[in-house]
Amino acid sequence: MQFRDLKAQYKALKLQMDKAISEVLSSSAYILGEQVSILEKRLAGYVGVKNCISCANGTDALILSLMALNVGKGDAVFAPNFTFFATVNCAMLIGASPVLVDIDKNTFNMSPEHLEQVILQTIKEGALKPKVIITVDLFGQCADYDAINEIAQKYNLLIVEDAAQGFGGSINGKKACAYGDIATTSFFPAKPLGCYGDGGAMFTNDDDLDAKLRSLRSQGRSNLDKYDNRDMGLNSRLDTLQAAILSVKLDAFIENELEDINKVADKYTSLLSHYVKTPFVPKGYVSSWAQYTILLKSQSERDALKELLKQNGIPSMVYYPRGMHQQTAIKKYGFDKGEFPNTEYVVDRCLSLPMHPYLSDDDIYKVANCIIDFFK
Numbered sequence: 001m002q003f004r005d006l007k008a009q010y011k012a013l014k015l016q017m018d019k020a021i022s023e024v025l026s027s028s029a030y031i032l033g034e035q036v037s038i039l040e041k042r043l044a045g046y047v048g049v050k051n052c053i054s055c056a057n058g059t060d061a062l063i064l065s066l067m068a069l070n071v072g073k074g075d076a077v078f079a080p081n082f083t084f085f086a087t088v089n090c091a092m093l094i095g096a097s098p099v100l101v102d103i104d105k106n107t108f109n110m111s112p113e114h115l116e117q118v119i120l121q122t123i124k125e126g127a128l129k130p131k132v133i134i135t136v137d138l139f140g141q142c143a144d145y146d147a148i149n150e151i152a153q154k155y156n157l158l159i160v161e162d163a164a165q166g167f168g169g170s171i172n173g174k175k176a177c178a179y180g181d182i183a184t185t186s187f188f189p190a191k192p193l194g195c196y197g198d199g200g201a202m203f204t205n206d207d208d209l210d211a212k213l214r215s216l217r218s219q220g221r222s223n224l225d226k227y228d229n230r231d232m233g234l235n236s237r238l239d240t241l242q243a244a245i246l247s248v249k250l251d252a253f254i255e256n257e258l259e260d261i262n263k264v265a266d267k268y269t270s271l272l273s274h275y276v277k278t279p280f281v282p283k284g285y286v287s288s289w290a291q292y293t294i295l296l297k298s299q300s301e302r303d304a305l306k307e308l309l310k311q312n313g314i315p316s317m318v319y320y321p322r323g324m325h326q327q328t329a330i331k332k333y334g335f336d337k338g339e340f341p342n343t344e345y346v347v348d349r350c351l352s353l354p355m356h357p358y359l360s361d362d363d364i365y366k367v368a369n370c371i372i373d374f375f376k
């Protein structure tokens with residue numbers, strides 16, 4: 001059994017996929033070919049945002065977004081403590097200071113209450129200028145944007161939505177990647193919408209930010225004169241080949257994958273909810289299930305279940321085994337153990353199960369029965 005079965009997906013899409021790839025090979029427009037701009041328009045339309053700017057990966061998308069918003073030294077970047085390292089790494093790379101926020105134990109996303117607390121604390125200390133909130137739509141589920149938008153307005157902060165795992169999710173029909181001043185996503189193969197290598201994108205309704213992001217992804221060059229560079233930027237583009245691959249995958253994502261993965265989630269939940277804490281999806285929210293993550297009662301119970309699954313040939317992952325405040329690269333910012341009780345609770349107890357739209361009923365039952373046996 002695969003944790004995320006990309007081979008099964010390729011088998012299902014092989015005909016269209018091989019055709020799309022060979023068209024790029026024979027076109028020789030390998031960089032910024034027409035497939036890239038066509039994909040950008042389709043992605044913008046799907047998400048419901050005016051502009052989509054593709055780039056080389058989800059980490060660059062975050063770095064470029066912070067650059068476009070002029071975030072830098074002396075600025076506080078508020079980010080959830082329970083996430084993939086890139087969320088916080090990008091802030092540190094451009095010289096800003098991360099300020100970590102604890103999570104909500106139910107949704108695993110940023111706690112709005114704790115966010116407001118750390119903003120007030122940052123203002124009181126006076127060393128950093130509160131500038132931007134990076135929200136993360138963790139495991140496929142949007143953050144609490146009603147509450148977070150209100151806080152952003154109250155304290156005059158920008159929002160960068162890190163939807164690397166959130167693409168396809170929504171709240172009352174409004175899709176992930178439509179929430180921040182800029183939103184970012186990743187097309188790393190195992191993400192909800194993945195390519196066959198690295199890829200990423202940014203979304204914004206603001207035309208000035210769109211122009212700035214397009215310039216910054218190409219060395220900061222002027223959009224009028226390509227040999228006049230106005231800013232320092234990156235070389236961060238989506239390959240034409242990956243754009244062609246994504247266009248086939250986006251068809252499948254819209255056609256059936258998002259629906260199918262939600263069916264898998266519903267089956268897991270109905271089989272498992274008496275035994276473990278299954279994922280909580282608030283009313284009106286749709287998840288795209290980058291992960292299906294359960295909580296056990298203790299670290300030793302989690303580790304024992306993981307071992308039993310492994311013995312039965314079932315892969316499972318601990319996303320994530322530590323909070324950002326427990327990362328060596330972040331120690332110098334002086335966050336203390338105990339400041340983030342919910343993150344510390346979840347990192348010890350979380351376990352992500354095999355999850356993808358091609359997971360068969362047999363496999364779902366195999367996973368569920370193994371977990372049920374564990375408790376018997």
Ligand SMILES: *Cc1c(COP(=O)(O)O)cnc(C)c1O
Pocket residue numbers: 057058059060083084086087136162164165186187188198199200
């Ligand atoms: C994967 C991921 C990223 C980075 O994306 P890459 O394409 O791997 O650079 C950023 N944030 C989160 C939350 C992620 O899961």
